[in-house]
Amino acid sequence: MKATEFIVNALRKQGVNQVFGYPGGAIMPLYDALYDGGVAHLLARHEQGAIMAALGYARAGARVGVCIATSGPGATNLVTGLAEAMADSIPVVAFTGQVPSALIGVDTFQEVDILGMTLSCTKHSFLVEDQNDLDRIIAEAFTIATTGRPGPVLIDIPKDIQLAEMASETVSELPALPPLDGLVDEEVAAARALLHAAKKPVLYVGGGVGMANAVPELRELAAALDIPMVSTLKGIGSADPEHPYYLGMLGMHGLKAANLAVQESDLLIAVGARFDDRVTGKLDEFAPHAKVIHLDIDACEHNKLRVANVAISTDLKLILPALKMSLDIAPWRLHTLEMKVATAFRYDHPGIAIYAPLLLKQLSARLPEDHLVACDVGQHQMWTAQHMTFTQPENLLSSAGFGTMGFGLPAAVGAALARPDAVPVVITGDGSIMMNIQELATINRAKLPVKIVLIDNQRLGMVRQWQTLFFDGRLSQTILDDNPDFVALAAACGIPGETVVVKEQVQPAMDRMLASDGAYFLHVQISEQENVWPLVPPGVNNGEMLEQYDEC
Amino acid sequence: MSAKQVHEVVIEANNTLEILERVLRVIRHRGFRVSCMNAVQMNDCNNIKITVTVSSERGIDLLYKQLDKLFDVSKLSVRHITTI
Numbered sequence: 001m002k003a004t005e006f007i008v009n010a011l012r013k014q015g016v017n018q019v020f021g022y023p024g025g026a027i028m029p030l031y032d033a034l035y036d037g038g039v040a041h042l043l044a045r046h047e048q049g050a051i052m053a054a055l056g057y058a059r060a061g062a063r064v065g066v067c068i069a070t071s072g073p074g075a076t077n078l079v080t081g082l083a084e085a086m087a088d089s090i091p092v093v094a095f096t097g098q099v100p101s102a103l104i105g106v107d108t109f110q111e112v113d114i115l116g117m118t119l120s121c122t123k124h125s126f127l128v129e130d131q132n133d134l135d136r137i138i139a140e141a142f143t144i145a146t147t148g149r150p151g152p153v154l155i156d157i158p159k160d161i162q163l164a165e166m167a168s169e170t171v172s173e174l175p176a177l178p179p180l181d182g183l184v185d186e187e188v189a190a191a192r193a194l195l196h197a198a199k200k201p202v203l204y205v206g207g208g209v210g211m212a213n214a215v216p217e218l219r220e221l222a223a224a225l226d227i228p229m230v231s232t233l234k235g236i237g238s239a240d241p242e243h244p245y246y247l248g249m250l251g252m253h254g255l256k257a258a259n260l261a262v263q264e265s266d267l268l269i270a271v272g273a274r275f276d277d278r279v280t281g282k283l284d285e286f287a288p289h290a291k292v293i294h295l296d297i298d299a300c301e302h303n304k305l306r307v308a309n310v311a312i313s314t315d316l317k318l319i320l321p322a323l324k325m326s327l328d329i330a331p332w333r334l335h336t337l338e339m340k341v342a343t344a345f346r347y348d349h350p351g352i353a354i355y356a357p358l359l360l361k362q363l364s365a366r367l368p369e370d371h372l373v374a375c376d377v378g379q380h381q382m383w384t385a386q387h388m389t390f391t392q393p394e395n396l397l398s399s400a401g402f403g404t405m406g407f408g409l410p411a412a413v414g415a416a417l418a419r420p421d422a423v424p425v426v427i428t429g430d431g432s433i434m435m436n437i438q439e440l441a442t443i444n445r446a447k448l449p450v451k452i453v454l455i456d457n458q459r460l461g462m463v464r465q466w467q468t469l470f471f472d473g474r475l476s477q478t479i480l481d482d483n484p485d486f487v488a489l490a491a492a493c494g495i496p497g498e499t500v501v502v503k504e505q506v507q508p509a510m511d512r513m514l515a516s517d518g519a520y521f522l523h524v525q526i527s528e529q530e531n532v533w534p535l536v537p538p539g540v541n542n543g544e545m546l547e548q549y550d551e552c
Numbered sequence: 553m554s555a556k557q558v559h560e561v562v563i564e565a566n567n568t569l570e571i572l573e574r575v576l577r578v579i580r581h582r583g584f585r586v587s588c589m590n591a592v593q594m595n596d597c598n599n600i601k602i603t604v605t606v607s608s609e610r611g612i613d614l615l616y617k618q619l620d621k622l623f624d625v626s627k628l629s630v631r632h633i634t635t636i
Contacts, residue, residue: 115570116570116573119570119573119574119577120577120581123623124622124623124624127569127570140623144623298621299617300614300617300618300621302617303611303613303614304614
């Protein structure tokens with residue numbers, strides 16, 4: 001048996017039945033094995049599209065994403081996706097072809113030291129030196145990608161190794177995992193004592209909750225504590241959005257009540273969150289009166305940016321139930337509820353022009369229960385986080401920690417394959433979509449029913465907003481008023497669509513989009529002057545957000 | 553500017569081809585400077601012992617936990633040397 005046949009068998013043994021990739025010279029032996037290997041392969045039109053699709057598949061389907069690329073430029077085109085997976089803790093295993101072993105290090109055609117290049121953006125990586133190590137390496141790669149804090153693993157395989165014969169055809173069983181550390185009584189008691197003493201506690205929910213499969217435990221804890229909650233971008237969908245004291249996203253574009261509650265709080269319970277700079281704003285003025293309980297599987301996050309009074313590194317499914325109690329915080333609950341009501345978003349936008357927050361709120365209300373939304377990066381991403389409602393974290397795929405424009409369209413491709421019963425929606429901008437626009441052809445090829453909503457302000461909107469606010473309105477390289485005809489571009493890829501420019505066109509267009517069997521492209525033109533509010537400017541604390549509402 | 557702490561870190565790890573790069577990359581990226589380093593292959597050739605002296609204004613705990621997280625690292629110890 002050739003090594004490449006063994007790899008495909010090992011993938012199947014890992015439960016992998018879908019991979020993403022793009023062939024090329026140094027990976028041709030593996031593609032030959034995939035030809036009739038019994039594992040489905042989705043051909044993207046760029047390696048970056050392939051790995052973003054694998055990430056969308058992993059995030060939406062709660063499984064490992066697998067992608068494959070050739071050596072040299074194929075491998076380097078994966079780098080942004082690996083970094084994205086590292087920042088957002090997404091389990092992915094990437095296979096790259098490498099030039100033959102004897103030619104490594106002599107500047108061969110399409111040779112690059114991808115292992116060296118990706119040391120900083122993989123959780124671990126392997127260069128296969130002996131085909132008989134593949135059994136161990138693949139098992140380790142999947143274990144590393146999925147355990148603890150998930151992340152990307154790279155396996156670089158020289159072409160001669162791919163073609164070599166295996167000494168054994170047997171794929172080993174996965175090694176048993178050492179059990180996670182259990183609860184430490186003293187730590188639990190210390191956390192409970194802080195909770196019991198708190199008068200203004202806030203639960204700060206991050207992406208780790210969904211990845212730990214601890215949404216039920218979080219909601220049970222929230223119900224028991226009846227506590228005000230805020231969410232990071234990646235945490236959205238973890239807390240029950242109907243919970244009366246759920247205040248929404250915090251941070252730079254967070255909801256006012258969420259930020260104010262955190263600033264006033266006397267105890268933050270950070271759950272699978274990491275005090276990211278987009279969350280904290282000016283770090284030394286973030287939640288200045290709060291003690292901190294920090295719950296995260298990755299001990300590296302403890303005391304990295306904010307010193308915790310109690311830091312616990314264990315499975316959230318274990319620790320969250322141990323914190324249940326009744327809290328005597330009625331005045332605080334009432335106060336946060338009053339703030340939530342008083343600062344709620346308004347949608348009575350004047351004029352006939354389309355107001356993106358209202359459109360997204362309407363779209364959210366119209367989507368069937370089983371849906372998923374993949375975002376790109378920019379203003380539309382923040383509006384989506386602010387104005388759409390998500391009931392599960394795997395329903396919102398957003399490039400949070402790395403902020404990768406071009407994520408949304410290919411992520412939706414992977415997500416659509418992971419969750420074929422869900423309605424897959426892309427919310428994107430005219431800047432972001434052009435970064436992986438070639439994946440329209442992938443959507444057409446795979447006949448995926450992806451609904452693409454392009455919020456087009458003919459600007460690189462978020463950068464334009466900052467230029468307007470903080471760079472004297474000098475719009476350096478952010479005017480995109482020569483964008484392509486997007487509907488024609490989609491049509492050229494076999495995807496029907498339409499353009500809407502005024503409010504009254506929105507609902508009928510949504511009708512057509514949601515009634516369509518296949519992919520659909522809804523091109524939404526909005527004013528170039530729309531901004532994302534609130535906004536916490538650089539260098540101030542989250543209580544000092546700007547709230548100037550649009551004049552357009 | 554706050555004082556720099558100097559620590560000696562002793563790492564035992566799988567003797568992979570790239571292990572020194574992995575360790576040094578983490579040390580650099582997390583804000584530490586190397587002033588002395590010694591790496592010796594251990595008796596079985598499968599493991600390596602790396603002794604490295606590092607300095608930084610940042611707490612050594614941040615580096616310790618990042619090194620401990622590396623898949624190839626099997627044993628780790630830290631000793632405070634001096635303050636500069």
